[in-house]
Amino acid sequence: MGLANATIQQRLVPVRLFYDFLMEEGLRESNPVARGRYTPGRRAGASHQRGLLPRLTKLPWIPGEQQWLRILEVARREPVRNRVMLALAYDAALRREELCSLRTDDVDPAHRTLRIRAETTKNRLERVVPYSASTGVLLSGYLAHRATVSRARGSLFLSESRRNHAQPLSLWTWSKVVRRIALTSGVERFSTHTTRHLSLTDLARMGWEVHAIASFAGHRHTDSTLQYIHLSGRDLADKLSRGMEHSHAWRIQALTAASDDAEVSR
Template sequence: MHTSAAVEGYLTHLADVRRLAPATVRAYRSDLLDLLETLGDPPLDDIEVDDLREWQWRAAQAGRSKATAARRTSTLRGFFAWAGERGLVAADPSQRLVSPKRGRTLPTVATADALDEVLAASAAQAVNGDALALRDHALLELLYGSGARVSEVCSLDLDDIDHDRRTLRLHGKGDKERVVPFGLPAERAVQAYLVRGRPALVARGGGDDGDGGGSAGPSRAEGPSRTAGRSSARGDNVSSPARAVFLGAKGARLGPRAVHALVSRTVGPSVGADALGPHALRHSAATHLLDGGADLRAVQEILGHASLGTTQIYTHVSSERLREAYRLAHPRA
């Protein structure tokens, strides 16, 4: 079997059998297509470890990071393990690859005071009742208040919000569902948007959206949210705005790119970052929960992490803050 045919079979397996998130499948596809571009399309069983090392070397020469190199190595190992299980290769050349150690970097976190200022400014813009300003304020409050991923918030439907209990039903990676709480400020902002903002956006129709995600000016276009398997798992069309909570300027379901632009524009200046994504609010929520005394496992559940080790990085953020506070305040530091 030629490698290209095996790649397509593996990607179908990831999407249909393992039910990985579309974004994850796209990352695997990108890696494997890059491999094909380097090697051509040889028979799969002809690929040797030196071919794979050549692919790694070219990526290193192109300036790819250690994290990217480690991910690409993981992609190869998953691909060849799948091929071996199906008898497509006699030996697995990827097992002799050395995966570079990833450098652990601390996530970007905004201070609670900085976010208070951002949210206060957002609330002030929403006072005039502008639909996009109401939506943007609700988005920022909900992202920070729940610690949800941007894809999870973009995929929210109206019946995913329990206003009485102030909880969200989120559909995360691997189509895993969890329920997380959010606070009173977020509830007020969401209610204001649903009552005064969303109906105005619904009335604008269902075309492709190109607003910049807010009242502060134009930015990147909004596209339909592509979330992890919801359409297949729940039997609905995730792009349909009929049940979507967050809509764009022309009434279509809001996409992650517009939310990225919103956070970059509003939160970025407070942490000195030119390009800051919505994940910064998730990082901030997790760090502030731990700073406030929340249990690590509770934070793990809120964030939807499969491994406690993933959540533990936020304890390092808090430790860094503790050391900095000591350095600045203690006379013998």
């Protein structure tokens, strides 16, 4: 298999910087690893420089219905800590770092919300997100179990291995848990970020506005949110159908009203 487009783009960066250095030292007159440049609104025929490699943007992968059921079947056999982590990752569309960095005082059981601290987020934006009632029941069970591991406040999710007993659960340990679930279920593309993609897509399917989804996800710009939302062709067809039905009904209603007015005028 060849390298992914994003991987090649990353590997080109040090090569490009090396040639930049050679140019600064006067050893070369140009950089063969071109940067793409584009100025919006330029007239036709204006100079335009393409990058050495076109940048491809692919839709994020999310599991289908049967794949998700296989993942859930395996997840049901996991310890309560892992089950509640999966539930929160989906409910609140959490990144891996945000999930593993949760602390006991970030949880508000009375209002069923989580505080995602700015220092744990990708773009340093703090936010408060809700979680469902069913996840709340699972979380309550985990908190009772956590008290048997450690009663100290601090990291919400703790390691229960003999080597790191009662220590904060690491990112790598959580990645291993998710990888094990992926392999056992036969859905090998399932990763720690899949639940976030799936959650945001489901919100879009439920009709949430993109700005509300962006706020929920902790994105500064809706452009980032749109990359996460993966509506299938069937979803888009359903939206188009509903939109057309609404437009059709409105036009027919307007046409009928116009006919009634014409009858009255006679």
